[in-house]
Amino acid sequence: MSDTRLWAIVGATGTGKSDFALRLAEHLRAAGNPAEIVNADAMQLYRGMDIGTAKLPVAERRGIPHHMLDVRDVMEEAAVAWYQPLARAAIADIHARGGDAILVGGSGLYVSSVIFDFRFPPRDAAVRERLEADLEALGAPTMYARLREKDAVTAARVDPKNGRRVIRALEVLEQGAQNHGAALPDAPKAWHPLTRILGVHVDRTALVDRLDERVRRMWDQGMLEEVSRLRDAGLERGITASRAIGYAQALAQLNGSMTEDAAIAETQALTRRYARRQVSWFKRYPGLEWIAPDADPHEWV
Numbered sequence: 001m002s003d004t005r006l007w008a009i010v011g012a013t014g015t016g017k018s019d020f021a022l023r024l025a026e027h028l029r030a031a032g033n034p035a036e037i038v039n040a041d042a043m044q045l046y047r048g049m050d051i052g053t054a055k056l057p058v059a060e061r062r063g064i065p066h067h068m069l070d071v072r073d074v075m076e077e078a079a080v081a082w083y084q085p086l087a088r089a090a091i092a093d094i095h096a097r098g099g100d101a102i103l104v105g106g107s108g109l110y111v112s113s114v115i116f117d118f119r120f121p122p123r124d125a126a127v128r129e130r131l132e133a134d135l136e137a138l139g140a141p142t143m144y145a146r147l148r149e150k151d152a153v154t155a156a157r158v159d160p161k162n163g164r165r166v167i168r169a170l171e172v173l174e175q176g177a178q179n180h181g182a183a184l185p186d187a188p189k190a191w192h193p194l195t196r197i198l199g200v201h202v203d204r205t206a207l208v209d210r211l212d213e214r215v216r217r218m219w220d221q222g223m224l225e226e227v228s229r230l231r232d233a234g235l236e237r238g239i240t241a242s243r244a245i246g247y248a249q250a251l252a253q254l255n256g257s258m259t260e261d262a263a264i265a266e267t268q269a270l271t272r273r274y275a276r277r278q279v280s281w282f283k284r285y286p287g288l289e290w291i292a293p294d295a296d297p298h299e300w301v
Contacts, residue, residue, distance in 0.1 A: 049226075122175060
């Protein structure tokens with residue numbers, strides 16, 4: 001159908017995006033629109049990473065089809081260039097069935113890759129291998145300093161502690177590109193003509209309390225047991241999954257290098273920091289409409 005829409009439900013972690021997306025889908029389906037949901041949370045792509053990612057259990061999805069969940073094993077790398085065509089194909093299939101697609105998640109680069117005309121520079125395996133060896137030998141701070149020296153504008157867009165992103169930026173720059181390509185364009189163009197972006201917002205003070213409680217609840221609900229099972233499945237060999245917030249700390253606790261209190265406290269601090277970065281990323285989206293977690297979908301359809 002030519003009038004099918006793409007909804008993007010974005011915002012910081014812990015704001016209630018999944019719940020609003022469900023209510024929006026239910027409202028659309030009640031009106032005869034067979035809407036379906038597409039995941040845009042990088043860590044929810046992984047099978048078995050449930051408690052630490054607040055992945056909605058199948059029994060709580062209210063019969064609404066969900067896509068791009070549980071599509072990678074924990075030892076496999078999840079890259080946005082891999083994700084983009086698969087997510088767009090899922091959206092195209094939903095539209096072909098006559099329904100609106102609802103993209104929901106807080107991974108800014110993954111969301112942007114889908115809803116905007118977002119293209120990726122080429123890769124060079126030899127360059128990347130050399131840079132990864134440098135990262136292993138010298139550490140992320142030194143490699144970030146190298147990036148900042150080469151291109152301060154690109155460096156300002158990359159998390160200094162994210163070695164993978166730093167290496168990717170350096171790899172692209174060495175190939176002669178103007179920038180690393182893994183950032184929101186200054187004037188992004190919509191990929192789908194009928195796109196609406198809703199950002200779920202919670203006051204900062206209230207959000208901090210929610211996030212801290214959410215992390216404590218993760219441990220209460222069996223985070224260590226989940227990570228222990230995933231370790232047996234190869235989590236520690238996973239380039240992406242093993243570094244996920246909460247999972248890295250739970251691994252450290254299991255390996256005896258961190259106490260439970262320290263693991264929880266570090267996870268809370270990193271989650272709060274991540275939430276700030278998410279808000280900074282999404283607020284630059286053109287046409288973004290901020291909504292409350294309990295917003296009535298009738299107001300937006």
